[in-house]
Amino acid sequence: MNKKEFMDILKNSLLESGINDIEDILNEYEEHFIFKMADGFSEEEVSLKLGDPKELAKQFVQEEPKKQPKKKNRFFTAIGLVFLDILIACIFLSLVVGVIAIAAIAVSAAAAGVLLIAKMNIASLIPVMPYKSAVVFAVGFLSLAILMFITAVYGFMWFKQLISSYARFHKNCMAKASNEAVYPAKASFLQINGKLKRALRGTILVSLVIFIIAFISGYAISAFDAKSFEFWHVWEWFQ
Amino acid sequence: MEVYIILNIQYKKGVIELCIFSLLYKADRYGYDISEYLSRHIDISDGTVYPILRKLKSEGLVTTYLSEESGGPPRKYYKLTKTGIDSYLKDRQEWLDFVDTVHELIKEAENE
Numbered sequence: 299m300n301k302k303e304f305m306d307i308l309k310n311s312l313l314e315s316g317i318n319d320i321e322d323i324l325n326e327y328e329e330h331f332i333f334k335m336a337d338g339f340s341e342e343e344v345s346l347k348l349g350d351p352k353e354l355a356k357q358f359v360q361e362e363p364k365k366q367p368k369k370k371n372r373f374f375t376a377i378g379l380v381f382l383d384i385l386i387a388c389i390f391l392s393l394v395v396g397v398i399a400i401a402a403i404a405v406s407a408a409a410a411g412v413l414l415i416a417k418m419n420i421a422s423l424i425p426v427m428p429y430k431s432a433v434v435f436a437v438g439f440l441s442l443a444i445l446m447f448i449t450a451v452y453g454f455m456w457f458k459q460l461i462s463s464y465a466r467f468h469k470n471c472m473a474k475a476s477n478e479a480v481y482p483a484k485a486s487f488l489q490i491n492g493k494l495k496r497a498l499r500g501t502i503l504v505s506l507v508i509f510i511i512a513f514i515s516g517y518a519i520s521a522f523d524a525k526s527f528e529f530w531h532v533w534e535w536f537q
Numbered sequence: 538m539e540v541y542i543i544l545n546i547q548y549k550k551g552v553i554e555l556c557i558f559s560l561l562y563k564a565d566r567y568g569y570d571i572s573e574y575l576s577r578h579i580d581i582s583d584g585t586v587y588p589i590l591r592k593l594k595s596e597g598l599v600t601t602y603l604s605e606e607s608g609g610p611p612r613k614y615y616k617l618t619k620t621g622i623d624s625y626l627k628d629r630q631e632w633l634d635f636v637d638t639v640h641e642l643i644k645e646a647e648n649e
Contacts, residue, residue: 326568326587326613333569334583349582357588360595479601479613 301331304345311355322478323358375475379468386464390457397453404446411439425535431520438512441505448502456488553581553589555632558617558625561599567612590615598624 299307308327312320327348334344348354413424414436427435463484470480490498524532556579557571566574572586593599598621603611617625 323587323591326590327584329610329612330569330572330583330587333573344583347576347582348584351584354584354588357585358591360592479603481603481605481611 299342299345301341301345304341304348304351308351308355311352312358315355315359317355317358319478372472372475375471379471383468390461393453393457393460397450397457400446400453401450404443404450407439407446408443411436411443414439425530426533427520428523431516431523434512434516434519438509438516441508441512444505445502445509448498448505452488452498455490459484459488460486549581550589553579553585554593555625555628557586557589557593558598558621558628561615561617562622562625565602565614565616567604567614571615593621597621 305324305327309320309324312323317323330348331341331344334347335341339347345351410424412418413420414432417429417432424432463486466481466484470483473480520529521527523529526532530536553575556575560566560571560574568587568590571590572583575581575586576583590599594601594615597618599615600618601613601615604614605611
């Protein structure tokens with residue numbers, strides 16, 4: 299008897315006996331064939347060692363009560379999941395908006411830094427100040443851009459992980475309700491290797507420090523130049 | 538004769554269940570692994586293990602979970618539940634006592 303013949307007889311005998319979840323049983327035997335044949339056995343040898351498929355099918359007959367409660371269980375689980383999905387979708391949506399906002403801050407900070415250094419004053423958006431103040435502020439803006447960029451990337455990766463973790467949870471809930479085997483849960487926190495993690499954290503720390511120093515010293519230099527703590531009045535920024 | 542055969546099959550099944558429990562008590566295993574291990578030690582056809590595993594699962598003594606192996610389809614692992622562990626420890630002791638008693642009886646009969 300070859301594999302196909304064995305599986306066909308098994309399937310028909312199982313169907314005749316009115317057994318649930320035939321797929322699950324067939325998969326197990328299918329896998330057995332794959333493993334055995336990988337060890338060099340022929341289809342005929344494997345099916346011979348497995349035994350008579352009709353006899354095997356008979357041995358699966360025994361567990362009939364508890365057909366009804368399972369269906370109900372599945373139904374309620376499905377409804378519960380729909381509501382949970384809606385709630386989670388809202389949370390995910392706000393997370394996406396947050397990540398986009400951070401990315402937007404990164405882009406505009408980078409633009410501001412570049413414009414200040416290049417002395418480009420498009421539409422007079424950039425207020426008047428001595429070039430040395432502009433350079434110091436530009437450094438601050440650029441490090442802010444790096445900081446926000448990494449944060450956005452971090453946020454995006456974490457968001458992806460969350461979605462895949464939730465998808466796995468969703469799948470497992472349904473599998474559990476139908477009494478099928480489940481996959482291991484996926485982590486909901488970020489999975490990046492130690493080296494990359496250290497590099498990212500180092501960059502964040504350095505850019506944060508440069509950002510703070512640049513803005514404090516930018517303020518100090520400007521205040522000294524304008525001889526006023528409120529140098530923006532001296533340079534008439536808001537008039 | 539008929540009764541004897543049925544009893545024999547039931548008896549064998551019980552022993553096989555005990556062997557499966559003892560295997561799973563040590564570590565979780567996938568179906569093929571269990572079937573291979575048993576057929577290496579006990580004279581049964583390879584296919585018999587799967588109906589037993591399914592029965593144990595429907596009785597809540599074992600559960601299954603899928604594990605993703607690198608390079609290959611996910612494998613279905615069997616794992617003892619809390620009830621499964623309790624049931625194994627009880628059956629194990631019963632079996633050992635039973636074997637001891639039989640052993641004693643045989644020895645006694647031989648000495649007479």
